[in-house]
Amino acid sequence: MLASTQGRTLVTGSAPPLVVDLDGTLLRSDLLLETGMAFLRSHPLQLLKPFKWLANGKATLKSRLANATHIDVNVLPYNREVIALIETARSAGRSVVLATASHHSLAERIAEHLDLFDSVLASDEKTNLSSHRKRDLLVEHYGVQGFDYIGNSHDDISVWAAARMAYVVDPESGVERRARAQGNVEQVIRTAPSAIKDWTKALRLHQWMKNLLILAPMLAAHQLTNLNMLWQSLIAFLLFGLCASSVYLLNDLLDLADDRHHHSKRHRPFASGRLSIKFGLFAFPLLLITAFTGAALLLPWEFCGVLAAYYILTLAYSLSLKRQMAIDVIALALLYTIRIIAGAAALNLELTFWMLAFSMFMFLSLALVKRYAELREARRKGHTEKTRGRGYYPDDLEMISSLGAASGYLAVMVLALYIHDQGTVALYARPQLIWLACPLLLFWITRIWMLTHRGQMHDDPVVFAVRDRISLVVGALFCLVFWAAS
Known part of the structure; x- marks a missing residue:
């Protein structure tokens, strides 16, 4: 016809x-x-x-x-x-x-x-x-x-x-x-806006802050003054960022329909049409190839393996896992923890049980914050059906808040138990000072969940923490405690 x-x-x-x-x-x-x-x-x-x-x-x-x-x-x-x-x-x-x-x-x-x-x-x-x-x-x-x-x-x-x-x-x-x-x-x-601003947003350069977790194993091992390790960590940070940006581009291309139904995501460059889909289809494999080529040439093969695991898990998350109840938030927590594993792989450092356990519980709590914020907005608009592209209903809010707060407090318990580990006693001159970090973390987690409950939380709690003055102060005091204990 x-x-x-x-x-x-x-x-x-x-x-x-x-x-x-x-x-x-x-x-x-x-x-x-x-x-x-x-x-x-x-x-x-x-x-x-x-x-x-x-x-x-x-x-x-x-x-x-x-x-x-x-x-x-x-x-x-x-x-x-x-x-x-x-x-x-x-x-x-x-x-x-x-x-x-x-x-x-x-x-x-x-x-x-x-x-x-x-x-x-x-x-x-x-x-x-x-x-x-x-x-x-x-x-x-x-x-x-x-x-x-x-x-x-x-x-x-x-x-x-x-x-x-x-x-x-x-x-x-x-x-x-x-x-x-x-x-x-x-x-x-002519209606096309600045391409540079849109590409910066599409690549999620502000989300590269999450990749600072790559430095965690080096900090935990007290190797911050080791210039060789610092250089390797910075290379790993850059390559992981390129891979993550590639994933963000692909995720946006796959999520066009869902994003256009979201109150804020509909303004994303691809969903709004400000960036062409064909440019995204060219850019995401280019970034991915660059990341893996650099990893293969400059870092241990273990880092390449972790980077591949991150990419596969993120792809699975974009295609399916994000729509599965509970699995989605566990996958998000794993994606954060993989960054820590990548840092250890890049530097050939041993990961501790405490670091992995703390990371999983803490980031599971933040993933649940993210879901709570989305569902609260849906309930505010009077929606009762399952949230588009997710596995939750607005009526799940109370359960999600209970699970999220509990997970955050479990992270504090892991930190408290870490203080009495024999390895901690050997690593720190004054390990008892680390107890001061526990009330700081309890305050921050409680505040995050209270703000989320009041509807004052950004779609991404990590982005919120980076921009929130009180969170930055708590983070600085947290680091100061560990410095004083060392």
Whole structure:
């Protein structure tokens, strides 16, 4: 089906129809990539199937992906300036046509949702309506220079050549120059914000603070003045950060649908359409390859193994574990603990029972804080059903708070027992001073949970702690206690 007419009478007027492209123009995304990521999210073990479909042509690929996935058109990132241009054309009595290379089933649902179009021209199972094929169909319907066209890509150059006026929206590299060379550009619309700011946000550079846990084994072993170990730790910190950023990018690409339904995550660069999915698909494997290549060349093979375990667990978390009750928070606690293990592997240091036990209980508590904050927001909005993309209901709040506080207090108990370990007595000159760290930690955990209960917690408690003045003071006093005990 290359053409369809919506349920309204076509508007005619003195001006020719306004024809609007979809991907990258009306929509700040690409539906082929959207459906591809949705398919991978739902069918991770069928990764190679889309390549098999592509062998039969791009039209077949688009059709199969559209039929195998569900895209919620209500929350897609539409370009408000293009919509305003369409509304102006409609108010002037012009007919408006959606002409896209995306599959007709998606295009028609979008047209129905926006209620702005008089007809739809789109790809079907046999024909990919792009470039010259779109141009030929538009010329067949409206004649040469019988329509104005809004587009953004190199595929639109041939369409603009047959149009009366060309409207260029957030053009790809080199597109504006080629379009202007044809002499009919009426307007260039730019809505893309700063790419540097968006990439900084997408890479989660602020989350690299978590990778400071890599330094924990060196600090626990009292090797902070060992310059060789410090250098190795900094290399491990950098490589782990690159790997983590790769994971964040992939996670955002897989979570597009869920993020767009979230009150704050919908503003993430990929979910909002400010960054292109195709750039994310290029960047995440590049970062991953760089991280593992550097690890293989510069650090012990054990670090590479831990880095691989981190990546596999994170991938499993993104694809499945995050939607499993209890398993998700345990996985998050493990991801924090793996950072400590990575630090030990990079420096060939022995991990202690106490460090691993403390880490698991502490970070399980913080993972439950994260879930509590999400569920509290859902309950505040009156939701009673299972939270989208998670395995919890808003009514689970009380149980989660009990489990989270208990886990945090267990971490304090581990710290107290650590004080009387023979290894601790041998390592510290005044181990009894470490008792002062226990009330500090009790205060901090209690405060974190009280603030979470009051709805004053950031989505990520670690980010909150880094920005919270009282948390920073408690952290400094905590370190001072261990320094005084050494």
